[in-house]
Amino acid sequence: MTADASARDLLALAQWLSPAFPVGGFAFSHGLDHAVAAGDLRDAAGFGGWLDAVLRFGAGRSDAILLTQAMAGGDPEVLNDLAAALCPCRERWHETLTQGRAFVRTTNAICSTALAADCALPVAVGARARGLSVPAATVAALYLQAFAGNLTSIATRIVPLGQTEAQAVLAGLADTLATLGAAAARSGLDDLASGVPGADLAAMLHETQEVRLFQS
Known part of the structure; x- marks a missing residue:
């Protein structure tokens, strides 16, 4: 792999994870909408603690593991089932599946490929990144950067x-x-775990929130 090819792979990854890439991430708050409406998050310190917990103990960590397993050649169907099982409520599954479908649809179009469309976002990104020269640790870190x-x-x-x-x-x-x-x-699949009850409860309560700014 030449330096130019490696740089092109990194640029492709940066494009896929960019806010400009049409996956619709702006429409999903991961429960943040409810946490703010309920008054649980009022300032930068509160948000920072909430985001840190989601990254280290919630979907951030789990998504990163699912992504690297997909990059390593894991069965997308198995990984997708695990992604669904880790979602605590309907809206969170809708969040990852909707973005995953949009990611696959767009990358299939621009890369002339035919990846299966019904895929959670981290599984879709990992499957697509399998052919890149970018290390899995870097792909996972940049994925989490985009999420955060x-x-x-x-x-x-x-x-x-x-x-x-x-x-x-x-x-x-x-x-x-x-x-x-x-x-x-x-990590391997046995390392998958999630433990952010406050953020998960916020996502659940968002489903019946009277005024909602986001889809999750």
Whole structure:
């Protein structure tokens, strides 16, 4: 693999994980919408703690493991079933499946491939990234950066946070993102677990919230 080819692979990954890529992440708050409406998150410190927990103990960590398993050649059907089982409620499954379908549809079109469409987002990204020269740890860390960046953008608008303090929260998670990416690359399916009851409950309660700004 030449340096130019490696750079092209990294640029392709950056495109797929960019906010400009049409997966519709802006429509999903992962339960953040309810947490803010309920008054549980009022400032940058509260949001930072919530996001850190989701990344280290919730969907962030689990998604990273599912992604690296897909990159390693894991059975997409098995991984997709595990992704569904890890979602605590209907909206969270809708969140990952809707984005996964959009990701597959767009990458199939621009890469002239035919990946199966019904796929959770981390499984879809991992399956697509399998052919890249980018290490799995890097792919997982950048995936988590995109996930955290989307939630940071949402928190900037609805907490609300100033743009600088919101970005300071995200920048402060850099070591966590890198560590989670590296750990995911070393992990197996037996390492899958999730334990963020507050965030999961917020996602469940969002389903019956009277005024909803987001789909999750």
